[in-house]
Amino acid sequence: MSKSFVELNNVRLRYSEGDxxxxxxxxxxxxxxxxxxxxxxxxxxxxxxxxxxxGLMPPSEGNVIxxxxxxxxxxxxxxxxxxxxxxxxxxxxLDNVLLPMEIVKPHRNRxxxxxxxxxxxxxKLLASVGLQGHEDKYPWELSGGMQQRASLCRSLIHxxxxxxxxxxxxxxxAFTREELWxxxxxxxxxxxxxxxxxxxxxxxxxxxxxTIYVMSKRPGKILVARDNTxxxxxxxxTTFTQPFTxxxxxxxxxxxxxxxx
Amino acid sequence: xxxxxxxxxxxPWLSAIGLxxxxxxxxRIFNIPPYVLPTPSESIxxxxxxxxxxxxxxxxxxxxxxxxxxxxxxxxxxxxxxxxSSRAIYDAANPLLVGFNSVPKVALVPVLVMWFxxxxxxxxxxxxxISFFPIVVNVATGLATLxxxxxxxxxxxxxxxxxILVKVGFPRAMPYFFASLKVxxxxxxxGSVISxxxxxxxxxxxxxxxxxxxxxxxxxxxxxxxxxxxxxxMYEIFNVIERRSTKWAxxxxxxx
Numbered sequence: 001m002s003k004s005f006v007e008l009n010n011v012r013l014r015y016s017e018g019d020x021x022x023x024x025x026x027x028x029x030x031x032x033x034x035x036x037x038x039x040x041x042x043x044x045x046x047x048x049x050x051x052x053x054x055g056l057m058p059p060s061e062g063n064v065i066x067x068x069x070x071x072x073x074x075x076x077x078x079x080x081x082x083x084x085x086x087x088x089x090x091x092x093x094l095d096n097v098l099l100p101m102e103i104v105k106p107h108r109n110r111x112x113x114x115x116x117x118x119x120x121x122x123x124k125l126l127a128s129v130g131l132q133g134h135e136d137k138y139p140w141e142l143s144g145g146m147q148q149r150a151s152l153c154r155s156l157i158h159x160x161x162x163x164x165x166x167x168x169x170x171x172x173x174a175f176t177r178e179e180l181w182x183x184x185x186x187x188x189x190x191x192x193x194x195x196x197x198x199x200x201x202x203x204x205x206x207x208x209x210x211t212i213y214v215m216s217k218r219p220g221k222i223l224v225a226r227d228n229t230x231x232x233x234x235x236x237x238t239t240f241t242q243p244f245t246x247x248x249x250x251x252x253x254x255x256x257x258x259x260x261x
Numbered sequence: 262x263x264x265x266x267x268x269x270x271x272x273p274w275l276s277a278i279g280l281x282x283x284x285x286x287x288x289r290i291f292n293i294p295p296y297v298l299p300t301p302s303e304s305i306x307x308x309x310x311x312x313x314x315x316x317x318x319x320x321x322x323x324x325x326x327x328x329x330x331x332x333x334x335x336x337x338x339x340x341x342x343x344x345x346s347s348r349a350i351y352d353a354a355n356p357l358l359v360g361f362n363s364v365p366k367v368a369l370v371p372v373l374v375m376w377f378x379x380x381x382x383x384x385x386x387x388x389x390x391i392s393f394f395p396i397v398v399n400v401a402t403g404l405a406t407l408x409x410x411x412x413x414x415x416x417x418x419x420x421x422x423x424x425i426l427v428k429v430g431f432p433r434a435m436p437y438f439f440a441s442l443k444v445x446x447x448x449x450x451x452g453s454v455i456s457x458x459x460x461x462x463x464x465x466x467x468x469x470x471x472x473x474x475x476x477x478x479x480x481x482x483x484x485x486x487x488x489x490x491x492x493x494x495m496y497e498i499f500n501v502i503e504r505r506s507t508k509w510a511x512x513x514x515x516x517x
């Protein structure tokens with residue numbers, strides 16, 4: 001993590017001219033292949049942070065640098081997944097996962113000729129998240145957890161260097177959620193990409209991230225950047241160890257301070 | 262179970278027959294004279310007597326309606342795509358569209374006659390004018406209600422506006438589009454018949470007008486029945502097309 005892959009320099013954000021700040025002066029440095037989590041009370045501008053980094057929203061002040069270039073428009077190489085899986089209901093799971101290939105260059109020009117090769121790739125990815133045998137089903141035939149897995153696959157099929165996750169497991173039951181933590185961790189350990197995970201689940205942050213940022217109430221501001229050095233791969237057992245619970249407690253007390261301020 | 266299923270399938274026929282029986286009974290019991298309200302049996306018999314003339318006029322009305330409807334589909338999809346994919350165009354066009362839609366189209370027929378003369382052309386245009394509005398609104402709604410998250414996913418992959426429209430916008434708008442076709446085709450019949458009634462010498466509308474001027478009420482009602490049957494038939498055709506082409510949107514109804 002010698003060199004940073006994503007940098008936010010004195011970034012401030014207003015939704016429109018004259019509005020109050022949505023994001024107070026923010027500085028961040030994220031290394032290549034680093035997994036960071038942003039936690040904070042709701043409405044604190046966590047999601048805006050994702051939009052700033054991916055270039056979907058320009059900062060009002062300051063600048064965002066990704067891969068040594070200043071961000072001036074949508075980045076084109078980012079994978080994204082949200083709480084809502086947003087799969088297309090008229091496409092099978094396989095075709096949903098292949099959607100980015102129809103858009104991202106150079107794949108979009110190769111897809112038709114090399115269809116079999118791409119399908120193979122998508123099938124492999126789906127199998128790695130436990131969805132083998134469900135490739136030809138439609139999204140509504142899948143459970144919520146399975147839809148979210150497919151959505152993860154869609155965000156990773158084009159091997160992005162940057163993955164943005166906006167509370168991706170927020171709507172799932174506790175067991176499914178923890179299952180998906182492992183799946184995500186495995187994918188990330190096989191091919192480390194840079195991840196920005198927005199969540200309000202402190203255990204999730206502690207389980208997955210290398211660095212955890214705690215944000216304040218609106219206007220959002222980063223209050224704490226906490227390194228998380230728990231050994232990987234983390235598993236169910238990890239969550240019962242003292243260092244893990246201590247970390248969650250510490251984060252919880254930060255959040256409590258934020259809410260009371 | 263099997264019997265129940267058959268009953269469900271037969272209900273549309275049963276309700277139609279029931280209506281006719283009720284109508285027949287009311288006319289007979291209250292002894293309503295045929296020049297006020299003919300019985301359905303009488304209308305059907307008279308309709309059969311004049312079936313050659315009715316057929317000719319009906320085919321003409323059908324062509325007129327379909328021509329107007331076809332223009333409405335093309336125009337409606339293009340305008341709907343524009344309105345639905347740009348907030349600015351939406352804001353600019355919406356009041357005009359709503360205002361235009363509020364104008365009774367029968368009031369426009371004399372204007373159209375002034376421009377195009379009596380006959381088929383004003384009927385086609387009236388059918389078009391009356392039926393394009395629901396298509397525009399539905400296509401625009403289908404495009405405009407795209408989930409913002411999905412738009413973000415696509416934009417952060419480098420998708421152009423056109424990509425988003427082709428990959429997600431149009432497929433997503435399809436159920437809205439087909440639903441509007443069912444409404445639009447029945448409205449198109451209203452439009453063409455109105456125009457034929459006011460200014461034409463051919464078509465079911467004209468047939469009914471000339472029949473009523475001769476106090477041949479059974480023939481008027483035969484004409485009405487023919488229009489209703491054509492409307493139902495076209496509606497059903499688009500209903501089937503809708504269900505076949507957008508199965509994914511009707512998934513909730515498969516088990517009921």
